[in-house]
Structures are given as C-alpha cells and as structure tokens.
Amino acid sequence: MPVEFSIVNGSAILTINNPPLNLINAEVRAGIERGISRAHDSGASRLIITGAGTTFVAGADANEFGKPPHDPQLNDVLLKLAQLSIPTIAAINGVALGGGLEIALACRFRIAAPAARLGLPEVILGMVPGAGGTQRLPRLIGIESALDMIVSGQAVSATRAINLGMIQQLAEDPLEAALALDAADLAKARAPDHLPAPLPDDAALAAAHTRAKRRMAGQDAPQIAADLIKASASMQFAEALQNERSAFLTLRKSDQARSLRHVFFSERAAANKARIFPCSSKKIETAVVVGGGNMGAAIAYTLASAGISVTVVERDTASAEWASNNLHELVNQGVKRGVLQDEAAQAIVSRLATAVGYANLPQATLAIEAAFENFDVKCAILNELEAVLPHDAVLATNTSYLDVNRLAEGLKNPDRFVGLHFFSPAHIMKLLEIVRGNQTSDNTLGIAFDLASRLNKVPVLSGVCDGFIGNRILSSYRQAAIRLLVEGASVEQIDTAMRDFGMAMGPFSAQDMSGLDIAYANIQRRSANKGLDEDHVPLVEQMVEEHNRLGRKSGAGWYDYDAEGRSSASSTVAAEISQISEDLTIPLQTFRSEEIVDRLVLTMLTEACDILEEGIAEQPRDIDLVMIHGYGFPRWRGGLMHYAQNVGEARVRALYDACAEKTTFSWKTPRNLDLVFASA
Template sequence: MPMPIELSFSNGAAILTIDNSPLNLINAEVRAGIQHCISQVLETGATRLIITGAGTTFVAGADAKEFGQLPVDPQLNDVLLQLAHLPIPTIAAINGAALGGGLEIALACCYRIASTSAKLGLPEVNLGIVPGAGGTQRLPRLIGIEAALDMIVTGKAVSAEQALKMGLIQLLADDPLGAAIALDDDVLEAAQAPDNLPSPKPNHVAAEVARAHVARRMPGQNAPHVAVDLVAASAMTPLHDALASERAAFLDLRASDQARALRHVFFTERTATNKGRTYPRPSRDAETAIVVGGGNMGAAIAYTLATAGISVTVVERSASSAEWARENLQKLIDQGISRGILSPDAGKAVEDRLVTVSGYDALPPTDLAIEAAFEDFAVKSAILTELEGALPPETIIATNTSYLDVNRLSDGLKHPARFVGIHFFSPAHIMKLLEVVRSDRTSDDTLGAAFVLARRLGKIPVLSGVCDGFIGNRILSSYRHAANRLLVKGAIVDEIDAAMRGFGMAMGPYAAQDMSGLDIAYANIRRKAAAEGNCCGHVPLVERLVEKHKRLGRKSGAGWYDYGPDGKPSPSELVASEILRVSEEMNFTRREFSADEIVERLLLAMVAEACDILDEGVAEKPQDIDLVMIHGYGFPRWRGGLMHHAKNIGKDRLAALFSALVREDPCDWRVPRNLERVFAT
C-alpha cells in the first residue's frame, strides 16, 4: 500500500508531497508522515522545504471520520509548530484546494505560492468546530483581523486571486511546485512564517460586526461565537497562549452535540450525492431539456438547467405567454449577474442556452422534458400526454409536482418506465433539495439518469416513494396542522413563529406560509378534503382567511400577519378574532403555552409523521428525512435534522411524551407504531 507522504529532492530543495487520494485528507498517518519527513529534512542538508499535494488538490482538510474518535498523536497543531520553526525556509506550493487543516499547513510556512485555480479557506465552523492547528492565530497575522474574521466565521473559501490581494499568498503560478523550486534565495530569506510576524492590530469594530452577523445569520450555533473570540484574541494574547486556547476550544467543540450533528449531516449529504451509483449510469448525460411552464417555478428550473450547461426550450401556451416566460428568465439572468453569481460572459452563455416557444408543434428532440405547471391533476396529465406524443420514446419525462400522485400521472403514458417525479423546491435555482419520486413503474435506468442530473445541478437528491406530498410536504402538513391546533387551544401566531425561530428554524410556520401564499395552502386543503375528507381535528382557519377575508399572504398584503408598505409583518387583530371564533366553535378552553411546549408539540407532530413515512417505505431511511427537512424546510442544520434530533431526545422519552399527549387529546395524537424500529439503531 503506497505511503501517503513522499519525500524527494531537487536542486537542494526537499519536496514533501502529500498523497492521500482523492482529496489528500489529513489523518493520523499523514500527520505522522509529515512529522517524520520534517526530521529527515533537517538531516539531509536541504536548503528549503517545499510542501505540495499530489494530483490537483493541495489538502482538502482533515478526515472528518477521525473527529468522532479519540485524538491520535501526533496532533496537527504540534506538527505545524515544528514546521513553523524550522531553521530552513518553508514554501507551500498550493496546487489546488487548501481547506481547513490544508490551509493551516500553508499558514505555518514562510512563503505561499498558489495555482490560479486554487481555493483557500477555513470551513471548520460548518462542522461545528474552529480551526485547531493555528488557523485563528496565523491567518490574522497575515491578512488582519477583519479579513480573517470574514473567512473563519463564515467558513467561506477565497480564490487564489483574492488570496493574493489579501496577502494570504505571495505568488500566483501555473506550476506552483516549479515556481517554489525556482524561487530566488533572497526573496525566500526575507520571508517569515506568521509565528515570527507581529500580532495584528486590534479591531474591536470588526469583532462586534462579526458577532452581530453570527447572532443574526447563525443563531444557536456555538462555533462561530468561539471563532470570533479566538480571532479577536490574536491581537492581544501571546501566540503560545493563544494557540493553546485555540486547541482547547477545538477539542471542546469537537466533542459537542452540535459538532456530532453537523458531522452526521456532512456524511449523510455525501451518501446522498453518491446515491446515483446504485443505479445504472445513463449512456450519455442530458445535454438538452424541455420545461413546460415559464412561471416562477418553471423559469427557475430552466435557469438552473441552463447554468449547468444544458440547452433548454421553455414551452408556453401562446406567443404572449412565451414572451412573459422569456422576461422571467432574463430577470433571473440579470439577478445572477448583479449578485456576482454569473459574470457577464457567463450570463450571455446562459441566455444563449434558453429558448421560449409556444405550443408543442415541432419541439426539438430532447434528453429530458419536465412539466412545471400548477398543481392541477388534469392540467399536468394533459401536458404529460402531449409531451410524450411530441417527443421520441427515449426521452425521460418528469413531473415537478409537489403533492400529486405520480402513479396516477403515469397511467396515461405509453412509456411509464421513462417517467419520474423530480420535485424542485422553490426557488429552484437556490434551494439544494431535489426529491426524486419513484412511481411503481419508473425504471432503474430512469432513476439513474435523475440522480446524475441532480449531481450535475449541484442538488442534494433524496429518493421518495409515492404518497400525498411525498416526504417533505407530508411532514409539513402535519407540522402546520399541529400549529393550528395550538392556535385554537390558546397559542398566538407570533408566539409560535418566535418559538420555532428560537429552536433554530429559518422561519416560523406562519411567516413561511405567508411567504408561499395561503392560496396554495387553501387549494391543497380543498384537494385533500375532496379526495379523503378532512383529518380528525382539522382547524378551518386557512379557509376562513382566504374565503372570507381574501388574505393570501405577502402577495396580498395580508395573511396570518398584516403587512405595511415596507413589507414588515405585524400581528393582525382580524386573524386573532377569527382564531378565537374557531376556538369557541371547536369547544376548546384556551390556555397559555410556553415556547418549550410549542416546540415540543410541533416537533412531535413531525416525528410522528416521519415514522409513518419510514414505516410505509416512502423514505428509505431516517437520514433521508433529515436531508429533506434541512435543505427543503429550514430545519436547523446544527441539530442534525429532524430524526437525528429525535434520536438525541431518546426513544423512551419520546414514547412518554406521545403517551401524555394521547391522554390529553386522543383525536389528535397517537404513539407512532414503529417508534421502536426507527430508533433501534
């Protein structure tokens, strides 16, 4: 088995190559290898030490699998302390991504040369930890407190060009290793490792701005707060003491519930992106696509496909509708350019890949066709039939339905094996979740193509079986039902929203429903009621607000909240009075609910539905539900997702909580029938 570290020599330079493919991740063997090579270099009389990575990656970080285990010596912080104080010049030849511990290796060197394609960053906060091998102390000595806070607290990477401007690296080169070997001795002798540079100037304003950012954008998370304190301390604390504080904080955070939860999500996402390997790979990737519908969702889907290099034809009913769709697409392109997501040239390339047409006559042969019409079974079924008639039989046909029965939609198709549900979440060009819905007749080949497409689009794919609302919207329905039950029992709209935000949800259920539109919720309630009747304990509040008061949410300036000219929400007296009226009609005695009670009940409602989804085989495993809730519904990532959080609560505690609620309200609650199996592992 090849060693992960190779030491070679060229023109008096010792070259240490980290070769732990595919990403050159740092593990105990790599750390030991670096330490051993450092000792060897001192014995060889080499005049400089160059560290680089094999292949196209420098070092993409530490092996996160080790984070859940006891630390194994040597530790990276100790190895890098040796590297930073070597008596010969050290150069990091950064040939690709230098992330986490990879960048910390580079920071311990005297000189840093990067390829133009390199990315440099310290993303540790995304795993619930902070840099633990000098990153919070050496980086500020190179680029200052403000820039270091921006990189470390957000976890975002910078390009090599940005790194050069910031002073993070000293040189750009197409061949960093060659440039390091050829570097002039005088230039190298003047370079110093950050350990020998003066402390950065204090910047209390930047630290306070970072703390405000963390409170606003990263509520409930511990690691970003710790990162701010460590970076700020680099200006005032002796390096030796600051490095010790950093290491202690790293080890403490690494053992925390948040870090365990974030590692769970990290590995679950990796598994999801590799899911497609379990299905046959298509003979060719999709290069052309048709999207039926150029409204907000259809345009966003088409834009997403086009930004991935796929040529897209958007189909509308008429010439005027096609022009309207083209305007929607252009708005998305313009927004991408204005936000810096697309360069002007890239925007023009995306525009060139998008064509709008009216009708199904003379559609070009295509690899993939997606209908993105509104949620009406008859409309979608008719579109799918027309698409199949207008396209070659090998074309994969997909529906973007959020709720409808994919099995029934496939009934009218001649080639149902080539039909699949591909449920994008709104806005489709931003949201990462993609529910891949398998009908009873969808072939494995078609699923393989769907997963390959998801990977190309940069989405997190989750396989779902067929049921009303699939995984995410089915859980959302139970969540909203439980919230409405709380309203008529005594809770208040903004109390519920505040409680769920306090738990870590991106938005409360009522603010979120106002954003999506009460008309959508109303249409779904009517559709389900017509098919199967209202569930036990249904609360008819959405119907009252829509039918009686025409309150549709933000789009109408009034929903669960009132909205002023500035768009800011405020509690509605009208809504409060309707809640009281419905509460009386349903014979509830109202009482106050604490934030903890609100959170507990809404989480239990979601967990109960998720257990049913698993029991029915709609979702394959609890981890899939975690991804759906995080990437589709704003469940706090740092809690690990719904089922991971439920597992932390514990099976026995959950059973006791459900039993207590059943005694209080047997119409609305039951103990999930498969709680034992779901939490057995």
C-alpha cells in the same frame, strides 16, 4: 506511503499522497512529522510541502472526528514546522482547506496554482480551526479579512489570496516555482509565528458577530471563532494557540459538531446514491420545461445555468412573452446580486428560448412539466410531450402532491417517467426530491440522479404518497400549529418559538410567504379525494373564503402587512381563532415556548415514522436532508431524525406522554418510534 520524502538538488520535498483528496489522518500527520526531521537531518537547503495529483490537502479526515485524538496532533506537528531552522515553502497545487491551509500557514513562503482555492471551513462542521488557523491567518491578512474567511467558513480563490497577502506568489507549477525560488527572497520570509500581532479591529469583530447571529443563528462555533481571532491582537501567541486548541477539542465533542458531521456524511451519501443506478452515457444537453411561471422559469434557469439548452413552453404568445420576461428577470437578478458576471449571464440567456405549443420543439432528452397542481392539466401536458419527443426522452413532473403513479397511467412508456420535485425558488433551494413511480426504471433514476449532480442539488429518493416526504411532513406540522392556535397559543408566539428553536421561519410566516391560496387548494383537493383528518381545524378555509387573506401577495394572511411589507398581529385572525375555539368548545390554555416546540417537532416525527414504515423514505438521514434543505430545519441540530436521536428515546417517549396530557386533540406515541432510534 501517504507522505513521500525526496531530495531534489538539495531541496527536501514532502508530497502528501493520500488520494483522492489528500485528507489528513494520523498516518499523514506522522509522515509530515518524520519528513520535518529528515529534512533537518539531511542538511537540505529548504523544505517544500506539496500535494499529489490536483489537490494540496482538502482538510482533515472527518472520520476521525468522532474518535479519541490520535498522536501526533496536527497543531504539534505544525509548531515543529514553523520553528524549523531551514526555510519552508508550501507549494499549493490545488485545494487547501482546513488543516491543509493550516499546513501552508505554518510555512514561511506560500506559492499557489491559479486554480487553487484556500479556506478554513471548520465552522461549517461546528468546530474552529485547531492547528493555528485563527492565529496565523490574522497575522498575514489582518483581523477583518480573517474574520470574513473563518467565521463564514468560505474559501477564496488564489487570486484573492495573493491580494490579501495570504500567499506570496502564483505559479502554474508551484513545486517547480518553489524549487526555483531565489534563496535571498526565501531568506527574507518569516512564518506567521514570528510576525507582529495584527492590529485590533473592534468594528470588524462586532460586524462578524452580528453576521454570524443572522446567517448562522444558534451555532456556537462562529462566535467562538470570532473571539479567538480577536485574541490574536492582544494575547501571547503560545497562549492563544493553546486557547484555540482547547476550543477545537471542546467543540469537536459537542452535539452541534456531531449533528453537522451527520449532515455532512448524509449529503455525501446522497451524492453517492447515483452509483446504485445505471446512467445512460447520453448526457442531457437539451430540455423542455412546460410552464413559465415562477417555478417553471426558475427550473429552466437552473438547467441553463448548468449548460443545458432549455425551451420553455406556454399555451399562447402572451404567456410565452411573460415567461420570457420571468427568465430574463432571473438572469438580471443574478447579475445584480453579483452571482453572475456579464459573460456567464449572456451564456445562460443564449440557452433559453420560449415556444408556443408543442409543434416545433427541439428533440430534447428531458422534459419537465411545471404547470399548476391540476391532475387533468398535467396528464394532458405529459401526453403531448410523449407524442412529440424522442422515444427515450425522460418525462418528469414537478408536482408537489399529486400521485405520480396515476400521472403515469396514460403514458405509453411509464418506465421513463419520474417525479422531479424542485423546491421554490428552484434556482436557490438545494433539495431535489426524486420520486420513483411503480414503473420508473433504474435507468431513468440514474439520469435523474446525474441531473441532480449537474445542478448541484441534494437528491433524495422518495416513494409515492400525498406530498412525498417533505410536504407530507409539512402538512402535519402546519395542522399541528393551527391546532395550537385554537388551544390558546398565538400566531406570533408559535412563530417565535420555532425561530428560536432554529427553524428558518415560523410556520405562519412561511405560509404567508408561499401563499394561503396554495394551502387552501391543497385542502380542497385532499377533502375531495380522501377526506380530511378528524382533527382538521378549518382556519385556512375561513381566512381565504371569508376574508381573502392569501398572505403577503394580498397584504394580509396570518399577519397584516403594511406598504413596506412589515408584518403585525391581525385582530381579524385573532377573532377567527377565538370563534373557532368557541365553536369547537376547546378550552384555552397557556403554552411555554418549549411546549410549542415539543408539540410541533413530535408531530413531524410521528409523520416521519409512518413515512419510514411505508418505505416512502429509505433511511432516517433522507428525512433529515429533506427537512434541512427543503424546510429550514436547523442544520446544526442534524435534521428532524437526528435531533430526536440526540434527545434520546426515553426522553422522546416522555415528551409524547406530556403532550398527550395537555392537548384537546387526539394524540399518541407512534407505534413505530423504534425506527427512529434503530440507526442511532
């Protein structure tokens, strides 16, 4: 039974036992409802609700969200719990999230284990709490604190919860403490339903709306959640509960909720991918990173944060000192931001070392080269590493574009070579493209996926091609944006259109951040190797070669930047665009924001179709994860492929036709578009 009922010394105990996470489904809801009735009918002195194992309740079963509601509903069950004539206690033995916390909030008394975490994360899935969370929580902790928790979807520790007033007691064994709770103390406790309404807090509400617009731009649920919390101060409790439930049911059916659920399940599938590949029982405890620049230092810091001892290799003493400074600066930044406490920071520093050359490296089980994108340099590094490290050490490249199979050609054991493409900044970005070469062994892939789990990264398996999954799509996206410039759109218009669509940054602002010199070097490499696309527009080359506009680092890129880093439109860039349009005899047009978005999204979709057909990505959801976690595609749209599926095949084909009519450049509907919709 997913809900077990027992009587101990006159106390009724409901134990939710639905492993592994005690998720709430129809059976659990029915079991709680039956348990409430049995506790009342048995004449028990109190009713205690707890969870089996180390989890209280981790939330609702998301598999039910796409299906019609099935009675009994949790909000109805919890009303019965809150109105029960006998005292009720939540013995929170572990994580209490979503509906799990709502169960606890409906009780009169709450006792939590010190390691428990409590939260209402529904907004992360495009919904709001639907069983009283937006109304009961403010009555316990006030409007401001409730807004902080619910609108962000972030959980709090048990210590924080007791300081807020969400729980009344901490205990190593909450069930034992609940059984021993003094009857007189319990008699004084009241369920939040019977507590006074919280005081209004217009300032906190305005701040919450502002934060949500900035941090969760485009998403409906955070704003609706804030308004529901506001209503807890003025609306009758029963009416407010009905409004909350109505909002929950409406949002649960929305495109945003469906998209966010898609991402949730895609991330879960990515994490489970490791089970496919065997993994050595020998864990990575020691690693080597070659290159202590921004990327190499961030990779080393990430490894050290996960408990791995790391040696960063540089070519000379001065470079090693520079790398050491980079590493310590990352630690200091973590302390300043409050991400690291002093003890944790010291532990990370203790795991970081630098070395000059390869002569005295530790016997590491992993080595990652993070040198600049030069084929010969990377090959030389890999050969040096293979010569000095144990025969079973995994060798990895962090290349963003280069051919992993060619890099493996000079190795004696290419089966232990893999691409580990971290995204910048590596200690913050969640994506890790795991690039499988032709000779990469399954065991090596198993180690790579296990490493991704330890680093708390979202792993996506990629085949070998220029740019792998993400950068290959990015290159097409940027070139399409440049083609729009010479057809009549402006830098600012394109960036604004894509930000309004939900991208974290527009293509030109993002390229100014990363540096046009990087894009320029990549163009030169592609030109030398395979030649450039016939529709290539040489604007980046003009910007770098003629004006040394490298982006923010040089104070000028697609935009001009003042001393404080504020951007403004550039007359130099506008003149270059105009000149190239004239040179290519391209007639200028006007574009609406929707046309810009359609052109750029469809360009990315075309590239994604080819990536799927070639087997570079295994499934559409892999591309969605890459675009969300690596390139700022709006999570609430579900990623590139899911967004197209939501738009629908007929509409997508019509949009391809519309773009073909307007563009001066070559354009066609991809022949393999059905791959996008096959899994819809």
